[in-house]
Amino acid sequence: MSQAVSAAKAAQGGLPLDTIIAGDCVAALKTLPAASVDLVFADPPYNLQLQGELHRPDQSRVAGVDDAWDKFSSFASYDAFSKAWLAECRRVLKPTGTLWVIGSYHNIFRVGATLQDLGFWILNDIVWRKANPMPNFRGTRFTNAHETLIWASVDAKASYTFNYEALKTLNEGLQMRSDWLIPLCTGSERLKGEDGAKAHPTQKPEGLLHRVLVAASKPGDVVLDPFFGTGTTGAVAKRLGRRFIGIERDAGYIRHARDRLRAVVPAAAEDIALTRTKREEVRVPFGQVVERGLLEPGMKLYDPGRRWAARVRADGSLSVDGATGSIHQIGAHVQGLPACNGWTFWHFTADGKLKPIDLLRQQIRAEMEAGAAVPTAAVAPAVKRAALRAVRV
């Protein structure tokens, strides 16, 4: 283990954070403490078993993966290797942690069976559909246009991080599906050597890692990649405010990864904070808006088209033409509907404009979350005065 690793380890209480460990991943994993990692992303050798050279129609040679690190003598030796690194990953994962492993048809079924045998529990398989796949030049098979990611928890009962709302936001309000259309790593993102050739034959796109880390980790979490290559996992982890541990045995790839990581600027904390789920938000009843004096009894609330006006009551209910009820009930009542979200339906007047009462709820939430028991008159004078002015006219 390098001096840099030892120093970082000492500083981090046994965990070499934001460090690349040079060496074999099984041996290196054994040096890490149990239950210390939040997420493993593994892009292991695919055992491609390429047979002969492949050429394009113009006779240029396709640079396939024919590196020694991808070669195994038999399926049995590949399975033994998979079992060794997967078992160590399961040991270092926290009970709440998850494993992501990516592969192609050459290896992913074997890896999937091995990880199930070890007790991992598969949560999803994700199809990474390549927006720009390489054609099947010989025309003998389908275009091989996807790879598969297996996402697994350490056992069937584990509770694990899944940032459902963040993914939905990433997908413009729609639930994220298990088929991801993401281009291959090309252009300026693709690392090149001094000779202009690709620095690594299987560098993964940062977009793929971005989605994985947004889905299943939190800022500050420890992300481990036992097959670090050029450090794609580390680069995205650093940018998103996660800590990383990389393991790689090729000194050339480590050099590329180090240079790459040095150039990554972490995003500001406010830009990586997770979108809260509805369940995680502090509950604020409408009565609290009245109690806090943001709206006063007798003030009027309107629908966006000013067709209906309701009076605010001291107990946090509304009244319209003799009917009283919650903001939701009265909203539904005036429209003749079975249900209504009163927070977005009813509006108060401020500076001559209608604003949804949800803004007042958000303001109270922000105060509560900041833990500041600041008097209402001090925190919301603009809203309060504007609403008062509107009602007194």
Ligand SMILES: C[S@@+](CC[C@H](N)C(=O)[O-])C[C@H]1O[C@@H](n2cnc3c(N)ncnc32)[C@H](O)[C@@H]1O
């Ligand atoms: C598929 S590549 C990973 C590429 C990486 N995801 C990236 O974006 O650059 C697999 C990497 O694992 C490394 N490797 C293979 N066997 C290893 C082992 N036993 N221990 C550590 N690294 C290994 C290889 O040198 C190679 O860089």
